[in-house]
Amino acid sequence: MKxxxxxxxxxxxxxxxxxxxxxxxxxxxxxxxxHRSIDAKYGYRLDPTLxxxxxxxxxxxxxxxxxxxxxxxxxxxxxxxxxESAHAWPAAFExxxxxxxxxxxxxxxxxxxxxxxxLDALAAGAKGAIVAVFPGNDFAMVFxxxxxxxxxxxxxxxEQERLQLQAxxxxxxxxxxxxxxxxxxxxxxxxxxxxxxxxYQYVIRDRAKSLYAYLFAANDxxxxxxxxxxxxxxxxxxxxxxxxxxxxxxxSPEIAAMFADFERFATDWGERGRGRVGLLVLxxxxxxxxxxxxxxxxLAIAEPGFIRSVERQVALEEKIREVADRLDLPYRSAVAVxxxxxxxxxxxxxxxxxxxxxHPFESGYSAFARTASSLWxxxxxxxxxxxx
Numbered sequence: 082m083k084x085x086x087x088x089x090x091x092x093x094x095x096x097x098x099x100x101x102x103x104x105x106x107x108x109x110x111x112x113x114x115x116h117r118s119i120d121a122k123y124g125y126r127l128d129p130t131l132x133x134x135x136x137x138x139x140x141x142x143x144x145x146x147x148x149x150x151x152x153x154x155x156x157x158x159x160x161x162x163x164x165e166s167a168h169a170w171p172a173a174f175e176x177x178x179x180x181x182x183x184x185x186x187x188x189x190x191x192x193x194x195x196x197x198x199x200l201d202a203l204a205a206g207a208k209g210a211i212v213a214v215f216p217g218n219d220f221a222m223v224f225x226x227x228x229x230x231x232x233x234x235x236x237x238x239x240e241q242e243r244l245q246l247q248a249x250x251x252x253x254x255x256x257x258x259x260x261x262x263x264x265x266x267x268x269x270x271x272x273x274x275x276x277x278x279x280x281y282q283y284v285i286r287d288r289a290k291s292l293y294a295y296l297f298a299a300n301d302x303x304x305x306x307x308x309x310x311x312x313x314x315x316x317x318x319x320x321x322x323x324x325x326x327x328x329x330x331x332x333s334p335e336i337a338a339m340f341a342d343f344e345r346f347a348t349d350w351g352e353r354g355r356g357r358v359g360l361l362v363l364x365x366x367x368x369x370x371x372x373x374x375x376x377x378x379x380l381a382i383a384e385p386g387f388i389r390s391v392e393r394q395v396a397l398e399e400k401i402r403e404v405a406d407r408l409d410l411p412y413r414s415a416v417a418v419x420x421x422x423x424x425x426x427x428x429x430x431x432x433x434x435x436x437x438x439x440h441p442f443e444s445g446y447s448a449f450a451r452t453a454s455s456l457w458x459x460x461x462x463x464x465x466x467x468x469x
Contacts, residue, residue: 121234123194124225133166140184149183152202155213158363159186162440173450189224196346216397217325217365220339244345247338308387313427322367326390329397351408356463359411359456366439372420411459415452422448
């Protein structure tokens with residue numbers, strides 16, 4: 082019995098020491114799903130106790146909110162999942178352009194939050210706002226949109242009346258995804274709050290799953306979980322691809338209503354001044370893979386389910402571009418530049434995406450930043466023309 086107690090004490094002390102060391106010398110624990118505070122206007126903000134979150138709940142250095150010139154608005158693709166804050170596209174964009182840029186990106190934000198941020202940023206004196214649209218889920222009634230719908234805030238009630246929004250503010254009946262989107266499992270909470278479990282999740286478990294997938298690519302279990310491709314092209318989760326295809330499907334009444342509201346937002350942004358708001362389309366992992374296969378004439382080898390889901394995103398991208406053209410909003414898609422970067426990574430034998438995640442590594446965010454820089458040049462030119 083004494084030996085058992087001694088063993089338990091030893092294990093507890095070892096785990097405690099490991100937890101302390103990981104917190105001191107690594108970024109673990111990692112996660113933003115359970116580190117949020119409700120915000121009636123934006124849906125939620127991040128907890129400033131997270132490592133690189135400022136006092137306003139966004140991923141910036143302390144005090145960065147004062148005097149910024151460009152608002153980078155988006156979701157986790159703007160926040161910069163999988164890279165340090167200095168390599169997220171807003172920071173890389175600032176390094177390219179020299180413009181003081183504030184990262185308003187938070188995972189699971191969508192078009193409603195984007196609208197509120199754009200209005201606040203322009204009112205605060207920003208020269209412009211780059212809205213980084215992610216077709217894979219920005220137009221679905223999930224995540225921050227659910228919290229906004231439930232908040233009954235004066236801002237959104239006024240916007241509902243002013244813009245005649247089609248999605249009903251303060252009413253979520255029929256929006257079945259909201260309950261699912263809000264639920265944070267016990268497993269997620271533990272992984273996000275315990276450094277040892279977080280390190281296991283991201284360093285050991287994901288790599289083990291990736292190795293298993295590579296070694297047993299023909300295994301029925303692997304084939305049921307992933308869409309697989311040849312010649313070093315990354316594989317991608319079937320579930321994430323299929324979910325994104327569903328949330329980009331304009332034949333869905335819910336998605337169509339959300340897109341109609343997006344058109345109203347975009348119209349309002351255009352009226353704030355020519356060149357003050359630009360649209361940047363950021364592609365999903367599967368969208369970049371699709372483009373890579375298309376260039377190589379290999380789309381025929383992809384499974385019909387993959388093609389069908391991604392083509393819904395392609396159709397949504399085209400509708401976004403049409404809205405931008407009609408409203409004379411500066412527009413850029415990062416698909417081509419990101420596909421270029423993926424091809425370079427494949428040729429160099431480098432990983433461009435984690436195997437179990439849809440967010441790129443640093444070279445992907447660099448491609449986003451270069452596209453944003455090109456968009457900013459167009460925005461500046463438009464603003465200059467309008468002022469003469």
